[in-house]
Amino acid sequence: MLQRFFIFCSGADTDILKDCSSGENTKYAGIGATVFFTAVMATIAGAYALFTVFDNVFTAIFFGMIWGLLIFNLDRFIVSTIKKRENFFDELIQASPRILLAVIIAIVISKPLEMKIFEKEINQVLLEEKNELTLQNKDQLALQFTPAVQALESDIETLKQEVVTKESEVNALYDTYIAEAEGRAGTELLGKGPVYKEKRDKHDAALAELKTLKETNSEKIEAIESQIGTLATEYQTKVAETQPIIDGFDGLMARITALNKLPWLPSFFIFLLFLAIETSPIIAKLLSPKGAYDLKLAEQEGAVTSWVAQQKMQRDVLVTTDRDVNNRVYADIAEEQELYEYKRKIARELMQLQADAFYKKQKGVL
Incomplete structure (x- = not known):
């Protein structure tokens, strides 16, 4: 039960993991646990930061939980969108925007907890x-x-x-x-x-x-x-x-300013700790070898890509064939004398009606 919850937190496809080994399930459960506990830390940090603003416990807890859910969703999205490739540097380039986002999240999460840890010094x-x-x-x-x-x-x-x-x-x-x-x-x-x-x-x-x-x-x-x-x-x-x-x-703001007046080294180490926590799912995903889950996911995505390409090709052939058939049909019809005589008769009647209508209009003006 707990493993399934952590697998859900990792953003992995549970249908594919069912057919994988227990090692693959354990790996993604570990990644999901890291995502979950990072969100818990974000909830605590956000609640404390908002408590210093609103000075109300219930308001701080409510918005702190919303902030924790937001961080959970972002981390889950970041981890689930990193795909294993043949080249590590390609994976690193793919993950670089997500690592940058993780750094920003780590800064946001660590700052309120730094204020709580150094509360006495900040009060002084x-x-x-x-x-x-x-x-x-x-x-x-x-x-x-x-x-x-x-x-x-x-x-x-x-x-x-x-x-x-x-x-x-x-x-x-x-x-x-x-x-x-x-x-x-x-x-x-x-x-x-x-x-x-x-x-x-x-x-x-x-x-x-x-x-x-x-x-x-x-x-x-x-x-x-x-x-x-x-x-x-x-x-x-x-x-x-x-x-x-x-x-x-x-x-x-006053507490953040006061925190910045304290020695920077302790705050820097706390930031590094949260940076390690926040980036650990990404780093684990990058360092882990390509497993059965990654191969099956790539196979599934490749099958969908092939099917979509095949459908598009068939639609293109259908359109081209239909256009050629229509061109031949209308070319044959254009050479028929009977159709020409019929259109000529209709055009003569139409021009007569237009001339009669113009005559009646001019007569009414006079």
Whole structure:
């Protein structure tokens, strides 16, 4: 039962194999087993690759099975269409397009399994790339808010500087009226005279202005700091909104790119393994000697080719003979006087009818 299934997988003609030895049956069962297990590996690889895309187990299994059936059909077709010839190089030339197709299939099959085998290393590469993308994203978003924040901070510094300047002015007026009272400057008279009172009033007025300026600028600074806080909140919101996109940067293309950043030698050996598996049915078919199955298949195909050629030749002879007979028959008829007189009479009647019809038409126009 299992042997018959593997023979079916090999694409061999079971009717011909029935009349062959058990060795021939075993050979084609082995080729069919290779085709079957290659399709199984393709199903696993395709399911995993599609799982990284859809992130759904049932969808991945469904499309993975379709992919496996497609590979099975291609391999079965490739093996079944290779015919044994007298010259090995003729067979190799015949199989070269199929070997190229097998190489392409091996690449497609091996890549998803490479991603699964090196999953931890790929995750490490993706983590580093995500961290780098996160930093770049924050820097790019900061460029949108930094100019506005810097302008607001500059406004705060300006308001603070106004207070400092006013404080310096008030301190200077304070030193002036104190020096006047002590007789160290101004009139140099000790005591609180009219000049002292004038300078004291000027200081008190400036002190009141300083107090008002501090209150006003403090309110302005609070308002500006509130704007800076709002911008900081918007910046954090933008970062939070864009972070899921970066966190989701682990699709099929991202993983293939990360795989290509790993050392190439392990991936190359895995590719060679799948290439060997994929091309093994073809290589086995090429290296195996011509057996009873190949001879009987060639005989059957030769018989069909001969029968088709014979039928075509008979049809060509039939057409040629029929044409010659028809030519002789019509040549004999053309020489009969009775047929000539009959056609002449019919032609005269036809021309009379045409003349009558033309006359009636012209008369109607007039």
